[in-house]
Amino acid sequence: MSELPVRIVDRSTLYMHYDRIYTLRGKKPSLKALIVLSDISVEELEDCLKRKYGLHKHYFIKVNSLSESLYSVVIQRTIGLEQIRDEVFIDTGCKGVWIILTEAESYFVKRVVESLCRKLYPLISMFYLNYSQMCFLTKAIEKTCEGEVALTYFTIKRFKEGDQATEVLWATDVDKEIKRLLFDGFTVKVDRLEFKLRDKVGALLRAQLSRKGICELKYGSFSSFYENVVFNAIEYGLSQKKFYSQRERSVEDGNIQVYPLKIDYDYFIQQEQMNRFIKKIIGGYSCSVIHSGNPYFVADLCDYGDGSSFGVAILGNSVTLTPVARANASAVWKLTGEIQEIFGDGEIRDIKME
Amino acid sequence: MFSLPTKQQQYEKEIKKYSDTVAILSAVYSILKQKPIIAEYVGVETRLISEKGVPIEPDLTALYDMRRKGLLFEFKWSMPFSDAWLKEEIESLEDYSGQCSSWKNSTGTVDYHDLILVCHMEDAARVTETIIKMASDSKYAYLASDGFAVWTWIISVSRKGGYRENLILTRQYGKVRNLDLENKTKPPTGLVLPDESLTYLRSSFHFIKMKPPVQYIIIKLIQHVFSQFQDTRRGKDYYELTTDMIYEKSKTIFFSWRDIDTQTVQAKRRWIVEALDTMYALKLIGKTIDKKSWLVPIPTLRPQIPLQETICKKLAKYNLKVGTPRKSRMRSPKSDDTPRPGLKTTTLMDFK
Numbered sequence: 001m002s003e004l005p006v007r008i009v010d011r012s013t014l015y016m017h018y019d020r021i022y023t024l025r026g027k028k029p030s031l032k033a034l035i036v037l038s039d040i041s042v043e044e045l046e047d048c049l050k051r052k053y054g055l056h057k058h059y060f061i062k063v064n065s066l067s068e069s070l071y072s073v074v075i076q077r078t079i080g081l082e083q084i085r086d087e088v089f090i091d092t093g094c095k096g097v098w099i100i101l102t103e104a105e106s107y108f109v110k111r112v113v114e115s116l117c118r119k120l121y122p123l124i125s126m127f128y129l130n131y132s133q134m135c136f137l138t139k140a141i142e143k144t145c146e147g148e149v150a151l152t153y154f155t156i157k158r159f160k161e162g163d164q165a166t167e168v169l170w171a172t173d174v175d176k177e178i179k180r181l182l183f184d185g186f187t188v189k190v191d192r193l194e195f196k197l198r199d200k201v202g203a204l205l206r207a208q209l210s211r212k213g214i215c216e217l218k219y220g221s222f223s224s225f226y227e228n229v230v231f232n233a234i235e236y237g238l239s240q241k242k243f244y245s246q247r248e249r250s251v252e253d254g255n256i257q258v259y260p261l262k263i264d265y266d267y268f269i270q271q272e273q274m275n276r277f278i279k280k281i282i283g284g285y286s287c288s289v290i291h292s293g294n295p296y297f298v299a300d301l302c303d304y305g306d307g308s309s310f311g312v313a314i315l316g317n318s319v320t321l322t323p324v325a326r327a328n329a330s331a332v333w334k335l336t337g338e339i340q341e342i343f344g345d346g347e348i349r350d351i352k353m354e
Numbered sequence: 355m356f357s358l359p360t361k362q363q364q365y366e367k368e369i370k371k372y373s374d375t376v377a378i379l380s381a382v383y384s385i386l387k388q389k390p391i392i393a394e395y396v397g398v399e400t401r402l403i404s405e406k407g408v409p410i411e412p413d414l415t416a417l418y419d420m421r422r423k424g425l426l427f428e429f430k431w432s433m434p435f436s437d438a439w440l441k442e443e444i445e446s447l448e449d450y451s452g453q454c455s456s457w458k459n460s461t462g463t464v465d466y467h468d469l470i471l472v473c474h475m476e477d478a479a480r481v482t483e484t485i486i487k488m489a490s491d492s493k494y495a496y497l498a499s500d501g502f503a504v505w506t507w508i509i510s511v512s513r514k515g516g517y518r519e520n521l522i523l524t525r526q527y528g529k530v531r532n533l534d535l536e537n538k539t540k541p542p543t544g545l546v547l548p549d550e551s552l553t554y555l556r557s558s559f560h561f562i563k564m565k566p567p568v569q570y571i572i573i574k575l576i577q578h579v580f581s582q583f584q585d586t587r588r589g590k591d592y593y594e595l596t597t598d599m600i601y602e603k604s605k606t607i608f609f610s611w612r613d614i615d616t617q618t619v620q621a622k623r624r625w626i627v628e629a630l631d632t633m634y635a636l637k638l639i640g641k642t643i644d645k646k647s648w649l650v651p652i653p654t655l656r657p658q659i660p661l662q663e664t665i666c667k668k669l670a671k672y673n674l675k676v677g678t679p680r681k682s683r684m685r686s687p688k689s690d691d692t693p694r695p696g697l698k699t700t701t702l703m704d705f706k
Contacts, residue, residue, distance in 0.1 A: 052589055122586045249557065249606070254397075255387075260554035268518070278660065286653060288573045288661040290373045296509060296519040298373075298556060299660075302577040304653045307584030309577050311557030315549060316518045322557035325578040325606045351554060 010067035014089060014101075018222035021103070022205075030208070031217040032109050033230050034100040035237060036117050037330055038124045042071045042090050042098070048123055059116055060085075069093045077112040084112050096241075097234050098124070114212065122306035125330035127213025127237050128337025130345040131178075131190040134209050137236050138195055145228040147199040152206075154193045158186040161272060166191070182267055187344040199224050211337075213237065243350070244336075245329035249322075257353065260322040261332075263339060263346040268317050271295055277314075277342050284338065300324070303331045310335060319343065320351070361670035362663070368432070368567040369662050371474050373556070375431035378472060378507050379413060380559045381521060381551035382427060386416050392534045393418040393425050396458050399563055402426075405452030412450060412469075413563050418532055421459040424467030425532060426450055429562045433477040440484050444497070447471065451496035468501040468530040472523075478506035482527040503528035505539060509552070521547040560607045569665050571629035572638075576654045576661065579604050584652045592640075594647040601626055636668045 008014045018031055040048065043063055049056050060076040069092045076085035086104040093099075100113060117124045129137070131154075142149040151171035158165055158181050169177045171193075181188050192210040197220075205220020207229050215233055217225040247259035274293035281287055286302040297314035308331035311322040319339055323332055336348055356364070386395035393416035400415040414427035428450065434440045450469045457464050473481050482504055489498035496502060504527040509519050524544030530536050538545040560574055582603045583593050601623055630648060633639045640649035657664040 048587075051587065256558045258554055258558045260557070262553075282658060282660070286577055286655065286657075286661050288369075288577060290370055291509075294511075296552060298552070300557075300573070300577050302581050302653070304590075304656060306586050307581030307652070309581055311554065313553040313556060315552050318553075320553035322554040324557055325603075326582050351550075 008066065008072065008089065011070055011091075014070065014091075015223055015226075018101075018103075018217075022217055022219060022222050022225075029103055029105050031101065031103050031222065031225075032106075033215045033217070033226075034102075034109065034113060034117070034126075035213045035215065035230065035233055036098050036100065036124050036126050037096060037237065037241060038098050039096055040123050042073065042092060045073070045120075048120060052120065055119055059112075059119075075112055075116060077115070079111065084108055086112070088113060094234055097237065099230060099234070109214070121334070122303075122328060122330060125334060126337075127233075127240075128333055128340070129209070129211045129213060130340050130348070132345070132347060133236075133240075134190060134193055134211065137209060137233060138193070140236060141197065141228050141232045144232055145197060145199040145224070147197060147228075150196045152194045152196060155191045156181075156188055157191050158188050160184070160186045182344075187273065187342075189340060189344045194218075197224070197228060199228060205229075209233070240333060241329045244332040247323040247329075247332055248327045249324050258322050259353075260320055260351045261336070261348060262318045262320045262351055263336060263343070263348050265317045265319075265343065265346045269295065269297075269314050269319070269343060273343055274314060277339075280342050281338060285335075301335070303335070306331050308332065308335075312339075319346070356674070358667070358670050358674060361674060362666045365567065365569050365666035365669055366662055369570045369573065369666070371476070372431045372562075372566045372570050374507075374509075375429055375472075375474055375564075376559050376562055377521070377551060377556045378523070379427075379429050379562050380555040381523070381547045382414060382472070383559070384550065384555050385547070386414065392538075393532060394421065400458065401456065402454040403456045404449045404454055406449065408449055410449050410454065411563065415458075417457065417459060417464070419465075421457075422465050423532070424454070424457060424464040425530070425535075426454075426467055426469045427472060428469065429472045429564065430477070431474055431562065431564055431566070433473060433481055437484070440480070441488065444481070444485060444488060445494075447502075448494075448496060451502065466501060466531070468503065468532065470503050470505055470530060472505045472507070473526070475506045475508055478504065478526045485527060497528075500529050501531055503530045507547075508544075519552060521551045523547055565625060568629055568632050569662070569669050571625050572633055572665055572669075573661055574607060575600070575604070575626070575629055575633070576665075578607050580650055580652050580654055582606070583650070590651070590653060593650050593652050594642055595650050596647045597627060597630060600630065600648070632669070636665075636672055638668070 008017050021028065022031060043065065045063055046061050049059055049061055058078050062074040064072045066072050071090045073088050073090055074085065075088060076083060086102065086108045088100050088102040091099040091101065102109060102113065117126055138149050138151060153171055154169045154174045156167050156169055156178070158167060178188050190211065192208050194206065194208045196204065196206050198204050203221040203224045205225050206218040207225055208216040208218065213233065215229045250257045271293050274295065274297050278287065278289065281301065284304060286304065288300045290298040293314065299312050300309065301312055302309040306328050308327045309324040311324060313320045321332070321335060340346060383395070383398070386393055396415040396417055398414060399411040401409050401411050404410050412426040413429045416425040417423065418425065428447065434443055447469065453463070454467065455462050485497050485504065488494045503525055505523055506526045507521060507523045510522055511519055522544040523539055524541050525539045579600060583595060604626055630639065634641065638654060641647070642649055655661065655664060
């Protein structure tokens, strides 16, 4: 006799439900855990939607509080003549972080949940992870679970002028393949990686990490996934938030202090990439260009969403970001993400002023 | 009569020239701060008293040789095209040439000081030519003596492992008596400034003492000042802001590099007022019904092209249509013209 489905009413039933579903054999959409940073309460979501110009015309939200810091939220979006609606669970147990859980199809997550989070920026801000950060995170997961993480494959996006494609690279070849693509003049960014995790008690799970901070459970113990993957991702996200915070230009004892950071690449940034940068960045930022790239590029940017402003300079193989008057951590993080969407994944480094 | 694209290009070029000059100042500031072997940084716009008893405020001041010798730097983003005005501008340097007092050392004086005029590369040849002509006249002997130099700068491209730019400071005319500086800036190699001069140092300063073009201030206001008022929960909206409120927030980028030992302020309140008036004329901002505050949309503009192109185009169109904006056409909100009780007005003497 098959078990009756568990109705999620609190945290324990949530664990029970997902533990059961994802350890059963059978085809089902993966469980997505979208991790976002937010200081607002989930109950404020409906109000936020009304306040944001025009957003309530396309989105409908119904929030239901289940138990302390756990909510069931129905989200509906109207896209043209189509309406998409599904349920998500939001866990706000960790201060400043929301874990949005859903077993809905990827289409719903991408077109409705992600899109809503982006539109509610800066009230909600997403994670932006690059290749090395995702690899670092898998190592952190391996360390905390005291088990073993085996990377299986990477999905990368490569583009060069008009040539754009998605490729799947097996983990064993990934570094070599990325180097080859870079050598061929492609811009490369790692979109997601898949791994298998066997924790210390032997529980096995198959999961994915994406550059937008979405952790996906394909198969295995939800409890292990939540504790080892999601919580590690949150910890890493909060450490990143700290890294990007308090970077406004300041004056100390009459001396000006700036707190820049840079993204280093293995190759020199080309004029074509800079042209693409101006074209793309202009959608989300006010951009005044001083040097348009010969190949030296300098511009001032201001985030339309939260008013943070930056100086951006591209010189040789690195992009330098210098926060100016206002610089919220999530805005700085977002900009590093946007830049890497255009130039591909690089290495983010802090610049220590002498 | 200029055409619209020509006028627009001219305005955009002015922004670039000003911004690059600020970058040079930031680079020299950084060198003086980090390498006190060359000279010891004293301050930005430090007030000194000239031989004639007139207060002078060079852009940068430094001391060297046991603080017994001084260096004064003046940065000019643009020099007049008219010969007469250019000559007048150069003549104004005379105040900087004689013995000055109020130096930041034990005696308040130095054995001697050198004056370095840093010009934009487009003006450097013209300035040098005029100086050479003037220097033949004994009246302008200070221009021919050791201790006066004109420097300029270039952004050069090297091809080491790909294209790569360097910012190079080079002597164009004259000589300074600080041997280290003199040797380092000697042409043709010049002083190759560190990479950070082209990157983050550009964002440490936003202004030099010389007045920027109005379109430059407008862009700074939109990107770095108005944006500070943005309420993340309110999102895009119209904000009622007084000139005082804008001025206060502007201090972060306008006034913060004032020297702590002087009452000197760097950017001028009137620059902001002029920029606000121009924005009003360009219909970028409005006024409240009682005309006491500005009505500022934040984000102010969301152009699909770079911001400087939009602003310069609007300004060029406006100026071609009505000529240079008249005062009556662009009056600031009334309340800001009357000083508020308790507001220190002494530091704003030069803003009248």
